Amino acid sequence: MATEFEDGFPAEKLFNQGYSYTYDDVIFLPHYIDFPTDAVNLSTKLSRNVPLSIPWVSSPMDTVTESYMASAMAALGGIGIVHSNVTPSEQADMIRSVKSRRVPILSSPVFKAPDSRIADEFDSHDVPFVLVTQSGTQKTKLLGYVAKSDWLGLKDKEIKLGEVMRTDANVCVPWDYDLRQIDGKLKEEGRDFVVVEEGGEVVDAVTKEEVDRVKGYPKLGKGTVGSDGRWMVGAAIGTRESDKERLEQLVKAGVDVIVLDSSQGNSVYQVEMIKYVKQTYPELDVIGGNVVTMSQAQNLIKAGVDGLRVGMGSGSICTTQEVCAVGRGQATAVYKVSSIAAQSGIPVIADGGISFSGHIVKALVLGASTVMMGSFLAGSTEAPGAYEYDEKKKCRVKKYRGMGSLEAMTKGSDQRYLGDTAKLKIAQGVVGAVADKGSVLKLVPYTMQAVKQGFQDLGASSLQSAHDLLRSKTLRLEVRTAAAQVEGGVHGLTSHEKKAF
Numbered sequence: 256m257a258t259e260f261e262d263g264f265p266a267e268k269l270f271n272q273g274y275s276y277t278y279d280d281v282i283f284l285p286h287y288i289d290f291p292t293d294a295v296n297l298s299t300k301l302s303r304n305v306p307l308s309i310p311w312v313s314s315p316m317d318t319v320t321e322s323y324m325a326s327a328m329a330a331l332g333g334i335g336i337v338h339s340n341v342t343p344s345e346q347a348d349m350i351r352s353v354k355s356r357r358v359p360i361l362s363s364p365v366f367k368a369p370d371s372r373i374a375d376e377f378d379s380h381d382v383p384f385v386l387v388t389q390s391g392t393q394k395t396k397l398l399g400y401v402a403k404s405d406w407l408g409l410k411d412k413e414i415k416l417g418e419v420m421r422t423d424a425n426v427c428v429p430w431d432y433d434l435r436q437i438d439g440k441l442k443e444e445g446r447d448f449v450v451v452e453e454g455g456e457v458v459d460a461v462t463k464e465e466v467d468r469v470k471g472y473p474k475l476g477k478g479t480v481g482s483d484g485r486w487m488v489g490a491a492i493g494t495r496e497s498d499k500e501r502l503e504q505l506v507k508a509g510v511d512v513i514v515l516d517s518s519q520g521n522s523v524y525q526v527e528m529i530k531y532v533k534q535t536y537p538e539l540d541v542i543g544g545n546v547v548t549m550s551q552a553q554n555l556i557k558a559g560v561d562g563l564r565v566g567m568g569s570g571s572i573c574t575t576q577e578v579c580a581v582g583r584g585q586a587t588a589v590y591k592v593s594s595i596a597a598q599s600g601i602p603v604i605a606d607g608g609i610s611f612s613g614h615i616v617k618a619l620v621l622g623a624s625t626v627m628m629g630s631f632l633a634g635s636t637e638a639p640g641a642y643e644y645d646e647k648k649k650c651r652v653k654k655y656r657g658m659g660s661l662e663a664m665t666k667g668s669d670q671r672y673l674g675d676t677a678k679l680k681i682a683q684g685v686v687g688a689v690a691d692k693g694s695v696l697k698l699v700p701y702t703m704q705a706v707k708q709g710f711q712d713l714g715a716s717s718l719q720s721a722h723d724l725l726r727s728k729t730l731r732l733e734v735r736t737a738a739a740q741v742e743g744g745v746h747g748l749t750s751h752e753k754k755a756f
């Protein structure tokens with residue numbers, strides 16, 4: 256008689272013992288490989304009606320996702336959620352900006368009116384050209400441009416730009432030109448830059464330098480394009496009355512999906528907002544959260560959400576568990592919420608606590624459809640803010656802060672406390688910095704390749720197949736002791752350098 260193997264625990268057993276497990280606490284046992292790494296397909300859904308080719312979402316935080324990051328996320332086949340720590344019209348402008356181009360490049364050129372003069376633009380800034388438009392701003396007709404090289408050769412520096420600009424309509428390309436098309440145009444005509452325009456109005460400019468930079472990264476696929484033919488982008492809103500007016504502006508700007516941004520989503524405010532969004536904009540997907548328990552999730556599913564965001568206190572900048580004594584270990588939270596959400600076909604976003612590719616594998620295999628990241632992306636070229644040099648750590652860093660930090664709250668999420676200015680504010684997040692990670696256009700493809708290797712080791716060729724292995728109890732896990740976690744990391748060396756790609 257054949258012996259039944261009992262090796263490791265199925266998830267159902269492991270996550271029902273009264274422990275709150277984080278990603279680092281658990282480890283998967285490898286299964287059987289019968290396909291190559293490249294056969295792993297990580298396409299997925301963010302929410303009921305938003306398909307993605309990679310399970311990657313950037314956090315709605317003001318040091319993570321504005322238009323540049325959201326454009327890059329869409330170009331990679333993921334999606335960015337634009338934060339709401341700005342006025343509704345500023346947030347709507349960011350959505351429009353993402354939708355107005357097809358290259359993950361934002362150059363923010365200098366605009367001037369024809370009767371204005373060059374001040375110190377060419378001297379004190381690294382500006383290769385100035386665009387001359389009717390109004391001296393973006394979103395009007397291009398009249399001409401002045402290149403730095405032309406300017407340097409001029410004797411009369413007081414001259415009006417309208418008198419010296421080059422008028423060359425050929426410098427313009429349509430908004431939906433992709434990187435390959437723009438590169439072709441730059442090469443054919445020997446240009447240093449092109450102006451991106453739509454409907455006769457300037458959207459942006461793209462330089463050869465930027466195109467060459469992006470060309471050096473892994474090849475981009477077709478990206479996340481919506482039914483409007485434009486890149487898809489999400490936006491965060493709150494659950495206050497005033498968020499209804501914010502929502503209206505975002506919808507007019509073309510937003511594809513809304514995230515109700517709260518640390519504790521199971522509230523009367525959120526349930527009412529979900530119903531309002533679904534009634535007012537039935538075509539718009541709404542993601543509820545954050546939740547970490549099955550009953551929280553069930554309430555929001557009943558209210559009509561198209562997706563759920565999971566995580567409370569697991570984020571790198573989060574202090575919620577310390578301050579409020581509520582939350583859950585992220586591995587347990589993702590497994591539990593995904594189990595109930597799967598019964599209604601609701602995709603789950605595993606939000607926060609991701610430090611490396613193995614955490615992404617764990618989140619996805621435990622039932623999530625996508626992972627949302629803040630700290631992992633905040634040090635990238637595409638994140639808002641400038642790099643600074645950290646003298647102690649001897650590296651370039653970018654600021655990264657929690658949306659519940661005092662600094663972020665007093666900047667604008669303060670709006671959520673309008674009306675209760677008398678109330679005492681308690682921070683649930685910190686302000687910090689993260690190391691330079693280069694461009695997400697390189698970071699994400701390499702990380703995805705590592706995730707595919709993890710899937711291959713588990714014998715899962717897709718997210719669906721991973722979830723099938725999980726629920727059929729074929730997938731086995733164990734809890735790692737403290738010593739096992741040490742063993743699983745680099746140990747026993749006097750020094751080492753960690754370089755993944």
Ligand SMILES: NC(=O)C1=CN([C@@H]2O[C@H](COP(=O)(O)OP(=O)(O)OC[C@H]3O[C@@H](n4cnc5c(N)ncnc54)[C@H](O)[C@@H]3O)[C@@H](O)[C@H]2O)C=CC1
Pocket residue numbers: 493494495496516517518519522524545566567568569570573575607657658659668671683684
């Ligand atoms: N994932 C996580 O673990 C955490 C995330 N955060 C982030 O920090 C930011 C702020 O989060 P929260 O403070 O949870 O924001 P929130 O807006 O959900 O809650 C702030 C306060 O406003 C109240 N509130 C919301 N709608 C209301 C309404 N219509 N009427 C009356 N009161 C209402 C809430 O009950 C709460 O007391 C978000 O960006 C969130 O993602 C903060 C803490 C933890």
Ligand SMILES: O=c1[nH]c(=O)c2[nH+]cn([C@@H]3O[C@H](COP(=O)(O)O)[C@@H](O)[C@H]3O)c2[nH]1
Pocket residue numbers: 314315316545566568569570571572573574575576606607608609627628629630631656657658659660683684685
């Ligand atoms: O307790 C918190 N206080 C905060 O101030 C805060 N700001 C963001 N978040 C959440 O953290 C997630 C990002 O986490 P990671 O940096 O680990 O990716 C984000 O996606 C959020 O869910 C906060 N949580």
Ligand SMILES: [K+]
Pocket residue numbers: 568569570571572573574
């Ligand atoms: K934390």
